[in-house]
Amino acid sequence: MAERTLLVTGGAGFIGSNFVHYITNHTDDRVIVLDKLTYAGSRDNLTGLPEDRVELVEGDIADADTVGRLAARLDSERDAIVHYAAESHNDNSLQDPSPFLDTNILGTYTLLEAARQHDLRFHHISTDEVYGDLELDDPEKFTPTTPYNPSSPYSATKAGSDLLVRAWVRSFGVRATISNCSNNYGPRQHIEKFIPRQITNLIDGIRPRLYGAGLNVRDWIHADDHSSAVLTILDKGDIGETYLIGADGEKNNLEVIRMILRLMGRDEDDFDHVPDRAGHDLRYAIDASRLRDELGWTPQFADFEQGLKDTITWYRENEDWWRGAKAATEAKYARTGQ
Numbered sequence: 507m508a509e510r511t512l513l514v515t516g517g518a519g520f521i522g523s524n525f526v527h528y529i530t531n532h533t534d535d536r537v538i539v540l541d542k543l544t545y546a547g548s549r550d551n552l553t554g555l556p557e558d559r560v561e562l563v564e565g566d567i568a569d570a571d572t573v574g575r576l577a578a579r580l581d582s583e584r585d586a587i588v589h590y591a592a593e594s595h596n597d598n599s600l601q602d603p604s605p606f607l608d609t610n611i612l613g614t615y616t617l618l619e620a621a622r623q624h625d626l627r628f629h630h631i632s633t634d635e636v637y638g639d640l641e642l643d644d645p646e647k648f649t650p651t652t653p654y655n656p657s658s659p660y661s662a663t664k665a666g667s668d669l670l671v672r673a674w675v676r677s678f679g680v681r682a683t684i685s686n687c688s689n690n691y692g693p694r695q696h697i698e699k700f701i702p703r704q705i706t707n708l709i710d711g712i713r714p715r716l717y718g719a720g721l722n723v724r725d726w727i728h729a730d731d732h733s734s735a736v737l738t739i740l741d742k743g744d745i746g747e748t749y750l751i752g753a754d755g756e757k758n759n760l761e762v763i764r765m766i767l768r769l770m771g772r773d774e775d776d777f778d779h780v781p782d783r784a785g786h787d788l789r790y791a792i793d794a795s796r797l798r799d800e801l802g803w804t805p806q807f808a809d810f811e812q813g814l815k816d817t818i819t820w821y822r823e824n825e826d827w828w829r830g831a832k833a834a835t836e837a838k839y840a841r842t843g844q
């Protein structure tokens with residue numbers, strides 16, 4: 507594959523930065539990151555990458571001038587926009603949905619218009635949450651034809667953004683693909699999220715916090731596997747198609763919290779139940795067979811416990827990275843008793 511330039515939105519966040527690291531390690535591609543550097547984004551997430559191949563532009567995906575200027579630098583035959591930027595946390599969307607509409611809906615619209623105007627290949631990163639939730643004993647998993655049924659302001663705005671992409675493909679011929687991935691874990695995930703919150707709580711001597719009974723199931727995938735899947739879709743995916751990304755990693759929250767406690771040398775019952783999340787989705791589960799069978803993708807991180815162990819080590823060794831956000835993150839949760 508000839509060297510190309512990828513405009514990666516949200517490339518200073520958790521999964522976007524993982525993708526930028528993945529691209530620089532596995533291809534000769536150049537990357538322009540467009541990131542607003544909100545509370546969830548950080549320049550530090552891109553340190554150590556080759557400066558001649560990775561450029562960070564601080565800006566808003568909903569700003570048409572900035573987006574248009576960057577899109578004009580791309581070559582329509584070779585280059586692409588890979589769109590990760592979003593407001594990403596369900597709990598925040600329950601407190602204040604407004605930035606979710608601005609970034610996830612208007613931001614995606616702004617990027618799609620630029621892709622249309624400059625005839626650019628576009629890949630949209632989305633979530634399994636657009637499909638709503640499953641019963642614990644449902645034998646079916648989510649597939650690309652599962653009807654949309656989002657529950658939270660976050661997932662509703664992601665669903666809206668997916669539908670915009672589909673409309674821009676059909677109405678305007680934008681060359682886009684969509685991927686809907688399950689819950690990611692790994693280094694550099696913001697400590698507001700479940701796994702890093704509990705790891706950093708334990709480092710700080712705070713008891714982990716489990717919402718409700720903890721029977722909710724998430725289908726965990728390592729962020730590196732998400733990145734390899736996105737690169738596969740970018741290279742081999744069929745325009746207009748939706749690919750589900752998952753690695754058969756279903757676990758309930760109780761199991762995960764107990765595993766973290768055990769791996770950190772604590773008693774497995776040493777956690778607190780706290781009030782449940784409003785509208786809390788019960789179970790997500792991904793059928794990734796289209797991606798595996800049609801595009802030949804396979805995940806590399808089969809062992810969740812080992813991946814979790816490595817993630818715990820990363821947070822232990824990189825306290826400087828998360829320390830500054832810890833007090834404010836916990837103060838926000840304290841307001842809802844969570």
Ligand code: NAD
Pocket residue numbers: 515516517518519520521522540541542543544545546547548565566567568589590591592593594595608609613631632633634664686687688689690691695696
């Ligand atoms: P994150 O919150 O860690 O990072 C989001 C990044 O987007 C940050 O760097 C932030 O500064 C940037 N950003 C926010 N608003 C912006 C704007 N208006 N303009 C430019 N940049 C902006 O999120 P994440 O967990 O890395 O998720 C990345 C993407 O993957 C999102 O689209 C999310 O919906 C999707 N996704 C996440 C998961 C998961 O488990 N975390 C699973 C499936 C899909």
Ligand code: TDX
Pocket residue numbers: 594595596597632633634635688689690698699700701703715716717718722723724759783
């Ligand atoms: O302290 C906690 N205790 C707890 O029990 C937190 C923060 C969460 N939880 C529960 C809620 C969920 O059932 O853990 C589960 C995971 O929670 P989050 O990390 O907030 O993730 P989730 O809401 O499942 O959404 C994630 O996966 C899909 C990402 O944040 C989304 O961006 C992605 O689309």
